[in-house]
Amino acid sequence: MSRSVLVTGGNRGIGLAIARAFAEAGDKVAITYRSGEPPADLSELGVLAVRCDITDPEQVEQAYKEVEDKHGAVEVLVANAGVTRDQLLLRMSEEDFTSVVDTNLTGTFRVVKRAARGMLRARKGRIVLISSVVGLLGSAGQANYAASKAGLVGFARSLARELGSRNITVNVVAPGFVDTDMTRALTDEQRAAILGGVPLGRYAQPEEIAASVRFLSSEDAAYITGAVIPVDGGLGMGH
Template sequence: MGKLQDKVAVVTGAGRGIGKAIAEKFASEGAKVAIISRTEANSQAAAEAINAKYPGAAKGYAVDVANGPDVAELGKIILADFDHVDILVNNAGVTKDGLLLRMSEEDWDFVLDTNLKGAFNMVKAFQRSILKQKGARIINVASVIGLIGNAGQANYAASKAGLIGFTKSLAREFAGRGVTANVIAPGFIATDMTGVLDEKVKAAVLEKIPLADFGQAEDIAAAATFLASAEARYITGQVLAVDGGMVM
């Protein structure tokens, strides 16, 4: 029996990277997982890879989480397929970096719509089911940038800081139903997105990490599994930085 045996989880941004690692870890712990990605190809590929290890554990879906009506419709489909949702992980995120002097309104809206409004849309789509499930969990994946800010990432920092405030409000609103809501704030995690960075940039980042190493997607997946499990029943409204000591 896994830590998440017979639970139903929805994970956004699960076509690759951190989201996929979370979905796979959940499946390994006995959960059924609805994998959401922006593209059908990525969601199906991730589901197939997980099902190869854990038969029947995953099903893929495609949606732009920034599109409220589309998310609402997908929510109905997922609930029809799985009956209910116990765990919601809002991991979908994008960047559109640039100094504020040159940042367009479109760049701002693109990041805020996906990273922050996307989480709102997903919670709205599943909140009735979540509130009915004993010990349901909401886990929002933010970033240490939402805690400390970063030059050239005003939009991204604002979206992740907003996600933290959103989560704390959810924690207070849903606590009466036994639902917890927490944030994971990853530091520098080795993914496809960070892999394209210049080696000098990576070296500069390493100097700021006390543990002197980059995190792995599996580190975030482990934290998410803990927060989703019964072991974390008395933890809500918190921000768990998984960053090698980068922010403390």
Template sequence: MTRTGRSVLVTGGNRGIGLAIAQDLAARGDRVAVTYRTAAPPPGLYGVACDITEPDAVARLFEKVTVEQGPVEVLVANAGIVRDALLLSMTDQDVDEVLDTNLRAVIRVVKHASRQMLAERWGRLILVSSSAAFTGSPGQTNYAAAKAGLVGLARSLAWELGPRGITVNVVSPGLIDTDMTRDLSKARREQFLSRTPLGRPGRAEEVAAAVRFLASAEAGYLTGAVLPVSGGLGMGI
């Protein structure tokens, strides 16, 4: 079944990977809404200021998107934060903030989207994880744990929602050239690249292309999968 002009929601879609995904899908005719917190919404997209860690804010988000462009048919759960430190130096707040945004909020957003998709017996849920979930990442125990949790979430939901025509998949980016990764130290960046067979950072547009496929009709028999867009970083894990 080919669908055009779908209602799409991309969390954290105002910059970096999320913006590239949102712009890619919009360019192909979808109606795309994005959430943002601190920066202004990108031009040409329907922006909703939303703290996805707040249950009431998420409920209002889905109400606004439904009124503006219809019930969500494709959800890309991309919003995420980092609070890096070695575990022995990591505060409870560092742990809680990352788990709240990168895992608990994703569960919350997916729950709302699923309700809307069930009525149509069709939907695409795409969760943006990280190669850190599979390789581990010193100084990012909170982040890696949250991103690994998305895999269990997706595979459990694949069982729950598959009979209703809803697919649930994970994209796992490696080192992608964004504002966030440009802040990495030279040594840290070189460490990532030394473990990347292609020897270069990825582009946000390359992640967007993977998401576009998972959101397509052609990916209708693909669910519970993890698609690495990592230049080979963590391959086979």
């Protein structure tokens, strides 16, 4: 059955892989993106691309109206959009901290709240938040990012209790290091140091994150809510 799926930050990296996975499975997929242009193959897959900065409540509302007009009420939401502004604590500015939290945590609050409106009426829904292994075990120079991603866990588990009686599940996927443009920009020494802490000894492929998201959005996962699923090659185990 084709569902209305929305993936925020779906124009590259993990979000793009998630959008493609749902579209290839036959769902009606929309993505939001803040800058740049989505890959051409998304339109070939029938994916609706909507420009939206999730730090702006009015843009979020307008994006939902466009998605609902084309695909109907959102039945599956994947809150993936996020940013980094890495800096050591004593060099981190107020803006470095608040801008990351406003996008990664407060922005997620905005898109989830808007999706929940239709899900509550329908008495069903799937919400998946994309956190990070960094939110579980921490990372020097990423206090803002780690705080925002850790906050998603408490947010999701609170909503799992709040929305569960309406057949709405809320779960978290916590990727480790993924083979994307961002990690490819690292030096060989940096990549080697990271892989030294990963028991499986390799980076994840974006499609592996997408597979976990699709599972949590499926009927097979109907009795899973409030869970944090690590897809990190064992890097964060125990957290």
